[in-house]
Amino acid sequence: MTPWKVIDRAPIPKGGELQLAQRGDEWVVRLGGHTLMSSRAHDSEETLAAWALERVAEPRDILIGGLGLGFTVRATLDRVPPECRVIVVELSKQLVEWNRTHLADLAKRPLDDARVRIVEDDVMKRIEAASKAYDAILLDVDNGPSALTTGGNKKLYGTKGVAACHRALKLGGVLAVWSAGPDEDYVRVLDKLHFEVEVKRVTARGPSGGASHVLFFGKKTAPSRKPRTEE
Numbered sequence: 026m027t028p029w030k031v032i033d034r035a036p037i038p039k040g041g042e043l044q045l046a047q048r049g050d051e052w053v054v055r056l057g058g059h060t061l062m063s064s065r066a067h068d069s070e071e072t073l074a075a076w077a078l079e080r081v082a083e084p085r086d087i088l089i090g091g092l093g094l095g096f097t098v099r100a101t102l103d104r105v106p107p108e109c110r111v112i113v114v115e116l117s118k119q120l121v122e123w124n125r126t127h128l129a130d131l132a133k134r135p136l137d138d139a140r141v142r143i144v145e146d147d148v149m150k151r152i153e154a155a156s157k158a159y160d161a162i163l164l165d166v167d168n169g170p171s172a173l174t175t176g177g178n179k180k181l182y183g184t185k186g187v188a189a190c191h192r193a194l195k196l197g198g199v200l201a202v203w204s205a206g207p208d209e210d211y212v213r214v215l216d217k218l219h220f221e222v223e224v225k226r227v228t229a230r231g232p233s234g235g236a237s238h239v240l241f242f243g244k245k246t247a248p249s250r251k252p253r254t255e256e
Contacts (some may be wrong), residue, residue, distance in 0.1 A: 027048050029047070029053075032127060033119070035118075037116070037117055038222040045128075047127075047210045052064040052131065053209045053233040055200065060166075061218075064128075065230070066236065069203065069228065070093060070100070072099045072240065073163060073202075073203050074097050074100035074137075074201075075100055076242065077201035080242060080244060081097075081160050081199050084105045084109055084160045085109055085110065086110050086195075087161050088112050088114065089163045089165075089217055090151075090163065091165035092115035094132065095128060095135045098201075099135040105140070110142070111140050111141045111142070112142050113141060113142070114147075115144075116145070116147055117145075120150055121136075121145060125168075126162055148166060149180060149181050149189070152181075154238065157194070157195050158193055158194075159165070159193055161193055162193060162194060162200050164202045166178055168205040169205050169208070170202070170204055170210075170241075171207060171211070181212075184214055188212075195245070196246075198244070199243070200242070200245070203239070205239070207224070212224060219247040220243030221244040222242070224239060224241055225239070226238070
């Protein structure tokens, strides 16, 4: 079997090192020896975008948290009108660079699309700064609320993070979240903060199977109320 070849490495702001590796036509990004994303398993990321946008009447302003290998961005662009604005927030400057170079053709160069604007920042900060700004927020950050590899991402999926997402969405807007597995606590927080919740299980490789992932969808149905406690 063809061995993996490490193409590039990059430290991440909150500790650890990202590795970009290639074997034949397959690409992976690893953190601490664990594969975070693979070019062979991205159907669930595309489904996240497709199903989120099915739940939005007129998508005009979309926020995507987590660039990954570009598949979620591509699936979004394929489903929104020419006048739509797609803001992609990614903390890793190097991951953005890899998407412009080594990985650019995997998802047909989504970052070259004029509708896309890349923001190199913590997505939580971007969401907290917004009010009724987005028709949809798509989050593929870490492994979702159920299996975090970086402790700093916990706040995004807790009460404070969910409340911020609610405020950042327009009425009727949709929060869509990719997760490695189920999380009943996260569902309860979504419900408490006035989201109409759906939970869907999908596979990473479509009909061919692969790992099973969970997608959370929450539609904003009422004004947000301040949570009793914040994390």
